[in-house]
Amino acid sequence: MDLNGKHIVLGLTGGVACYKAAYLCRLLVKEGAQVQVVMTEAAAQFITPVTMQALSNRPVYVSQWDAREPNNMAHINLSREADAILVAPCSADFMAKLLHGRADDLLSLMCLARPLERVPLLLAPAMNREMWAHPATRRNVAQLRADGAQVLGVGEGDQACGEIGDGRMLEPEELLEDLLAYFQPKVLAGRRVLISAGPTFEAIDPVRGITNLSSGKMGFALARAARDAGAQVTLVAGPVHLTGPRGVQRIDVLTALEMDSACRALADQADVFIATAAVADWRPAIARAQKIKKQGDGQVPGLAFVENPDILAAIAASERARSGALYCVGFAAESQDVEAQAKAKRLRKGVPLLVGNIGPATFGKDDNALVLIDGEGTLEMPRNSKQALARMLVGEIAKRLPTLAAV
Ligand code: CTP
Numbered sequence: 001m002d003l004n005g006k007h008i009v010l011g012l013t014g015g016v017a018c019y020k021a022a023y024l025c026r027l028l029v030k031e032g033a034q035v036q037v038v039m040t041e042a043a044a045q046f047i048t049p050v051t052m053q054a055l056s057n058r059p060v061y062v063s064q065w066d067a068r069e070p071n072n073m074a075h076i077n078l079s080r081e082a083d084a085i086l087v088a089p090c091s092a093d094f095m096a097k098l099l100h101g102r103a104d105d106l107l108s109l110m111c112l113a114r115p116l117e118r119v120p121l122l123l124a125p126a127m128n129r130e131m132w133a134h135p136a137t138r139r140n141v142a143q144l145r146a147d148g149a150q151v152l153g154v155g156e157g158d159q160a161c162g163e164i165g166d167g168r169m170l171e172p173e174e175l176l177e178d179l180l181a182y183f184q185p186k187v188l189a190g191r192r193v194l195i196s197a198g199p200t201f202e203a204i205d206p207v208r209g210i211t212n213l214s215s216g217k218m219g220f221a222l223a224r225a226a227r228d229a230g231a232q233v234t235l236v237a238g239p240v241h242l243t244g245p246r247g248v249q250r251i252d253v254l255t256a257l258e259m260d261s262a263c264r265a266l267a268d269q270a271d272v273f274i275a276t277a278a279v280a281d282w283r284p285a286i287a288r289a290q291k292i293k294k295q296g297d298g299q300v301p302g303l304a305f306v307e308n309p310d311i312l313a314a315i316a317a318s319e320r321a322r323s324g325a326l327y328c329v330g331f332a333a334e335s336q337d338v339e340a341q342a343k344a345k346r347l348r349k350g351v352p353l354l355v356g357n358i359g360p361a362t363f364g365k366d367d368n369a370l371v372l373i374d375g376e377g378t379l380e381m382p383r384n385s386k387q388a389l390a391r392m393l394v395g396e397i398a399k400r401l402p403t404l405a406a407v
Helices: 018-030 050-055 074-080 090-099 106-113 129-135 134-148 174-183 217-228 258-268 311-316 317-321 339-347 386-401
Strands: 008-011 034-039 084-090 121-125 154-159 164-168 192-197 204-205 209-210 233-236 251-253 272-275 282-284 303-306 327-333 353-357 368-373 379-385
Touching: 008 018, 008 050, 008 106, 008 379, 018 034, 018 050, 018 084, 018 174, 034 050, 074 106, 074 282, 084 090, 084 174, 090 106, 090 134, 121 174, 129 134, 129 164, 164 353, 174 217, 192 217, 192 258, 204 282, 209 282, 217 233, 217 251, 217 386, 233 258, 258 272, 258 311, 272 311, 282 386, 311 327, 311 339, 327 339, 327 386, 339 353, 339 368, 368 386, 379 386
Parallel strands: 008 034, 008 084, 084 121, 192 233, 192 272, 233 251, 272 327, 327 353
Antiparallel strands: 154 164, 204 209, 282 303, 353 368, 368 379
16 A cells, blocks of 8 residues: 555545545545545535545544644644645635635645645646636646645546536546655656557457567556656557556557667667567568458468567667666566576676566566566565556666766
8 A cells, every 4th residue: 555654634625526535535545544634615515524534534624713623723733744735626716825825714724834845735726627727827826836836737628517628627546646656756857768568469460460468567557657756758558458657658559560660769869768568579471461261171371470670689789778878677578487587688688687577477467576687686576566566666777877967
């Protein structure tokens, strides 16, 4: 649970998106957070404190005159124990109020009273598209950012008012993702990371082909972890059924040749290349234009293959990689003897870091176990979720990069 031990103040202001805050509260609790809900009176018009108390398992605070606190200073007590204050939904009016440092209700009072250097303030705006686009709101967002608040993005699409556009509050899962990202150390700030992920598909004819069981989950988890660590991330994905992390540039490809040309072009602007893709080693020598028909006489079609380019080995041999400007990381999907195979593969591919795993034990799963091999030795990462492993791996990669000034 990624928020274990974290104390989150969840602030609700007036807006129809309050209904999503109920589910967000549940997600935060499920992630291990202690959630203290604070609502404005306007928020209580949209959803009751009873619902939020039941979901957070704590009494909800609405008024600054609440006598439950022995010292009658809820704004001080609640803000001092918080690891973060997340206001979701955050109305246009509440942003305007924060901007001026006004403090005429408990939530705004608490935001103003929070220790600036220790308690981050995250705002999830929710409003009609005209309100979001209004110059006053644009100004307020810019100034709140300059004052140190994290103003999260907004969703676009159908709005409760019937109009269509930007300004809708992000979905609860997206807000949870943003909050988790906020807590990650920014060890890849200023770096550009290129990741290949998933299988490739090599056509035999218009209806058949060869592929493999790679789901792309490890590569997508790495893309998210690298993004959360502050990197600018590009993900070249083979055919997978996964939604790309927000803020990550995604390029979809089908074949090894397409993946090869996309990765080679992008590697020129990357500082790190992580090859998690399970690239097909061979493709049919001829992709037939018409479906191969069964003859009914027991004869099977003969298929000839040609080798696909080795994307990682070629990029690792490039001038930029050899000069140290591009750091290459390979993966080895083995069926046995991972460490020995991975050691040999690291030398064969010419990469500084190679990550071994057992292919059949991890393809399609949400967890994995890794062994990292570099010139210094071996580091085992025991079985864990792919997301947790991805965060650890990103930390290990960051440690091995030349300092930014030297790049
Ligand atoms: N790789 C690549 N291009 C290929 C084949 C592999 O970029 N044509 C990359 C993979 O993304 C991975 C690493 O090379 O990072 C090792 O892939 P793997 O399939 O384990 O190894 P192979 O090179 O295919 O060797 P073998 O099949 O002998 O295990």
